[in-house]
Amino acid sequence: MIYVIWIESTITDHQIFTLKEFSRLKGVNLQVIALKDELSVRKKQGWRKADLSTVNGKIINTPVLFSLFKLVKKNKDATLIFGGPFDNWVITLFLILNLLFGRRVYILTEPFSPLKLGYFKDKIINKFGFVSKLRWFKHFVLWSVIKNQINGVFAISKLSAFQLKKFGLDKEKIYPFGYFVPRMINDELQTSREQSEYLRFVFVGSINKTKGIDLAVAAIAKLHNSGFKISLDIYGPGDINSFNLSNNISYKGLIEFGRSQEVISNYDCLLLPSRYDGWGVVVNESLLAGVPVICSKQVGASVLLEKMDCGAVFDINIKNSIENVLILLCKDRGVIKKWHKNIIDINKIITPNCAAQYIYDVLLSSLDKETNPIINLYR
Numbered sequence: 139m140i141y142v143i144w145i146e147s148t149i150t151d152h153q154i155f156t157l158k159e160f161s162r163l164k165g166v167n168l169q170v171i172a173l174k175d176e177l178s179v180r181k182k183q184g185w186r187k188a189d190l191s192t193v194n195g196k197i198i199n200t201p202v203l204f205s206l207f208k209l210v211k212k213n214k215d216a217t218l219i220f221g222g223p224f225d226n227w228v229i230t231l232f233l234i235l236n237l238l239f240g241r242r243v244y245i246l247t248e249p250f251s252p253l254k255l256g257y258f259k260d261k262i263i264n265k266f267g268f269v270s271k272l273r274w275f276k277h278f279v280l281w282s283v284i285k286n287q288i289n290g291v292f293a294i295s296k297l298s299a300f301q302l303k304k305f306g307l308d309k310e311k312i313y314p315f316g317y318f319v320p321r322m323i324n325d326e327l328q329t330s331r332e333q334s335e336y337l338r339f340v341f342v343g344s345i346n347k348t349k350g351i352d353l354a355v356a357a358i359a360k361l362h363n364s365g366f367k368i369s370l371d372i373y374g375p376g377d378i379n380s381f382n383l384s385n386n387i388s389y390k391g392l393i394e395f396g397r398s399q400e401v402i403s404n405y406d407c408l409l410l411p412s413r414y415d416g417w418g419v420v421v422n423e424s425l426l427a428g429v430p431v432i433c434s435k436q437v438g439a440s441v442l443l444e445k446m447d448c449g450a451v452f453d454i455n456i457k458n459s460i461e462n463v464l465i466l467l468c469k470d471r472g473v474i475k476k477w478h479k480n481i482i483d484i485n486k487i488i489t490p491n492c493a494a495q496y497i498y499d500v501l502l503s504s505l506d507k508e509t510n511p512i513i514n515l516y517r
Contacts, residue, residue: 139165139166139167140165140166140167140217140498140501140502140505141167141169141213141215141216141217142160142166142167142168142169142216142217142218142219142501143169143170143171143209143210143213143216143217143218143219144157144168144169144170144171144193144219144221145171145172145206145218145219145220145221145223145229145232146170146171146172146173146220146221146222146223146229147172147173147174147221147222147225147226147229148172148173148174148175149170149172149188149190149193149195149221150188151186151188151319151419152317152319152417152419153188153221153317154188154189154190154192154193155318155319155320155490156317156318156490156493156494156497157170157193157195157494158192158193158490159490159491159493159494160193160493160494160497160498161192161193161194162494163494163495163498165498166498168193168194169194169195169209169213169216170190170193170194170195170196171195171196171198171206171209172190172195172196172197172198173197173198173199173202173226173228173229174197175187175188175190175197186395186396202228203228203231203232206232207232210236210241216241216242217242217243217244217289217501218233218236218241218242218243218244219243219244219245219246219292219497220233220243220244220245220246221245221246221247222246222247222248223245223247224247224276224277224280230280233245233284234283234284237284237287237288238287242289242504243287243288243289244288244289244290244291244292244500244501245288245290245291245292246291246292246294246315247291247292247293247294247298247302248294248295248298248416248417248438249294249295249297249298249300249301249416249438250273250274250277250301251270251273251348251414251416252270252273252274252414253270253348253413253414277301277305278305281302281305281306281307282305282306285305285306285307285308288307288311289311289504290311290312290313290500290504291307291311291312291313292313292315292497292500293312293313293314293315294315294316294317294416294417294438295316295416295417295438295439295441296314296438296441297416297436297438298416298438299312299314313496313500313511313513314513315493315496315513316417316422316438316439316441316442316488316493317417317419317422317439318422318488318489318490318492318493319419319422319423319426319490320426320489320490321399321426321485321489322396322397322398322399322400322426323399323400323403323426323427323428327428327481327482327485333406333471334406335367336367336368336369336386337366337367337368337369337406337407337464337467337468337471338369338371338404338405338406338407339354339358339368339369339370339371339405339406339407339408339409339432339464340370340371340372340373340401340402340404340405340407340408340409340429341354341370341371341372341373341374341408341409341410342373342374342393342398342401342402342408342410342420342423342424343373343374343410343412343418343420344374344375344376345372345374345375345376345377345378345380345381346376347413348412348413348414348415349374349410349411349412349413349415350410350411350412350413350434350454351372351376351381352381353411353454353460354370354372354409354411354460355370355372355381355382355383355384355387357411357460357461357464358370358384358386358387358409358464359382359383359384359386359387360461361461361464361465361468362384362386363384366464366465366468367468368386368464368468369386369387369388370386370387370388370409371387371388371389371390371405372387372388372389372390373390373391373392373393373401374392374393375392398420398423398427399423399424399426399427400427402420402423402424402427402429403427403428403429405429406429406430406474407429407430407431407432407449407467407474408420408421408424408429408430408431408432408433408449409431409432409433410431410432410433410434410437411433411434411452411454411460412433412434412436412437413434413436413454414436415433415434415436415437415438415439416438417437417438417439418433418437418438418439418440419439421433421437421439421440421442421443422439422442422488425442425448425449425481425484425485425488426485426488428478428481429481430448430449430474430477430478430481431443431448431449431450432449432450432451432452432460432463432464432467433449433450433451433452434451434452434453434454435451435452435453436454442484442488445484446480446481446483446484447476447477447480448477448478448480448481448484449477450463450466450467492513493513496511496512496513499511499512
C-alpha cells in the first residue's frame, strides 16, 4: 500500500480527473490537501470548483502550517507530492522543512514563463524584463536548495524538463508529464469528416498576446485577403476590442464550463499560437473531440502532436511560420484527413487513467528498482 498526501494551493480540473483515477488504483491511499477551493482569476473565466470529495480532499484554511504538520505527523510513512509549490510561500516552506526531515517528496511543476507579458492579461510586467529575470532567480535559488533531497519531479512539458536540467537537477529524477482530462463526448471518434467550402479554425483561450491571439487574427486575415477560403471563430475571456477582426473572423464569447469538446468538435482545426503555454489543456480537449491541432512549439502539449502526427507544430519566432502551415492545409485537405486517423491512437494514451498509472509506477520505482515507469507522451 502506497499512502500519498497531495498538497497544492488549489486543485482544478487540470488535476482532479487524474487524482480521481489515482485514488481508485489498487494499493493506493490518497489524501488531497488544498489551501483554496478556487482561484478568483479562474472563476472570472467561468471555471467551476473541483469536487474534492471525489479524491478524499479537504481545504485547510488556518493555521495552515500547524494543520499540515499535524496531518503529516500522523502519517509518517506517507509520500508527499507538491503541486506547483513555488506559487505559495507557505507550501514552499512546508516542502523545504519536510525535505530537511528526510521525507519522501515529489513535485509536479510547470515551467515558469520567460516572457515580460502577464499570463492572463496583456500587461508588460516590466519592459526591461526585470520580473522575468526575477522568476529565473527565484527558481534557481529554490531548486539549488532542494535538488539533491527531492525524490523526483513530474515535469509538465519539455520546457519544464529543460529548465530543471539547467538548474542542476539529475535527469534521472525528471519524469515527463502533462495534464489530462476525460473525453466528454459520447459519439465515437470519426476517422473522416464532412468538409465545408471554408477551412474552419477555432481559437479557445484567454484573449491576450501571451496566448497569441494577435498572431492568429493576423495570419487568418492575411490568408483571407490573399483569396484563401479560411475562417476563425474565437472563444474565451478578455477584451476582443483590442484586436481588429476582419469579416472572416468572429468572436463567440465564453464556452459554458464543460462544453469545450462539444464546441470544438464543430471545426476543422484548433489554432493555438501561444508565446508561452505551460501545457495548454485545450489541446487535449481538441484531440479528445477528434479535431486536429495547429500550435506553436511554445505550447507544452505540442508534444502530443509530435508523438502521433495529429496536427502541426510551428515556431512563432520564424517569420510566416503560421501562414505556411495554414496555406499547406488550404491547398491539401488530405493532410487533415491523415491527422484525423491518427487522433484515434493519441486518444488511447492521454487519459487520466494512463496518467494515474504512470504516477503510481514512478512512486513504486523508488521502492522497487525493477519497476520501469513509462509514459508515451513524448516522442
